[in-house]
Amino acid sequence: MSQETYELKAEARERVGKGSSRELRRNGMIPAVIYGDKQAPLxxxxxxxxxxxxxxxxxxxxxxxxxxxxxxxxxxxxxxYQLDPVRDFTMHVDFLRVSGNTEVTVDVPVHFENEDKSAIKQGGVLNVVRHTVEFICPANQIPEFITVDLSGAKVGDSIHISAVKLPKGVRPVITDRDFTIATIVAPAAGVEEEVTEEAPASEAE
Known part of the structure; x- marks a missing residue:
């Protein structure tokens, strides 16, 4: 499960717009909006x-x-949430109202374990296709991450979502295929092949 809940103090905003938002930020505040649950945005x-x-x-x-x-x-x-592209501080946050029976769509990070029990220990390279996976799940049962067990994985193997044990009530958004999360590839050889294939094109130019 994800980390424990926390509480934030907020003030209702009567004025909205760019001028109001700039004034808030000068005073150490961030404009935000709460929406959803068939209620008016706040x-x-x-x-x-x-x-x-x-x-x-x-x-x-x-x-x-x-x-x-x-x-x-x-x-x-x-x-x-939006960050200022230059100064990297938070500009705005959107929040979704949730209740016990609310289902949400979230991107959940992927963690890998038992690399030492796979071909990676003998020099294989873990090629991560998806660092996060999009899931639908109850708002109060969002996993902090999903774990991929690499035990026994060999060079050339692909690890698909079907190989991952998901918490109850958690299901991937993509349902039309058994998508790949990671592959185990051979070291160096793959890089050498790419260089060899690209060389003629460079010479032709």
Missing amino acids: SIALSTNEVTKRIHAGGFMTTIATIDVGGQKIQVLPKD
């Missing part, structure tokens, strides 16, 4: 320091939070 302002701390702690997008807006506590899941 514009709020959050502490920049608190939100940044939560983003850097990891698991921000897969952890349910409680937002206290003037005493009203709302359970939410972060769905998106």
Whole structure:
């Protein structure tokens, strides 16, 4: 399961727009919106320091939070956040209202284990095709990560989603194929072949 829930204090925003947002950021606050659950969107302002701390702690997008807006506590899941491309600080956050029976779509990180029990120990190279996988799951059962067991994997093997034991209620968004998460490839040889194949094209130019 994902990390424990946390709470953020927020203020309701009566004014919205670029001017209002700039003023908030100058005062150490981040504009945000809570939407979903068949209710009207709610514009709020959050502490920049608190939100940044939560983003850097990891698991921000897969952890349910409680937002206290003037005493009203709302359970939410972060769905998106925007960073300033130059100064790299948080500009805006979107939150989705959730309840116990809410299903959400989330990107879950992939972790690998038992590399020492696979061909990687003899020099094989792990080629990660998907660092995250998109799942549909109950909002209160979002896995912090999924684990791929590499025990016995040989050079040339592909590890598919069907080989991963998923928590109850968690299912991949892609259902029309048994997609690949990673492969084990031979070292160096593959690189040499690529260079050999590309050389004639370079010479032709």
